[in-house]
Amino acid sequence: MAERIVAKKLPYRVEVEKGETYHWCACGLSKTQPFCDGSHGGTGNEPVAFVAEESEMVFFCGCKATKNEPLCDGSHGVVGDVGSVVEMD
Secondary structure, three states: OOOEEOOOOOOEEEEEOOOOEEEEOOOOOOOOOOEOOOOOOOOOOOOEEEEOOOOEEEEEOOOOOOOOOOEOOOHHHHOOOOOOEEOOO
């Protein structure tokens, strides 16, 4: 898998609407974090679709190291600073 850029060391808290689809930025380059703006072109990364099952608050991963894409799993506790590279396997 391609390298990813840490966009934010903490998760993005977002109120999602039931039935809506959100496209999470996996590369870390989007200017509209945590969502994709197409900046991943040529990186080998693709956005991850998330369909909200309920209208609720969710926490989208900002460090791009989560194993539970696109949601935060606490991996930010072991990654580098914002702008550092995360190696994904």
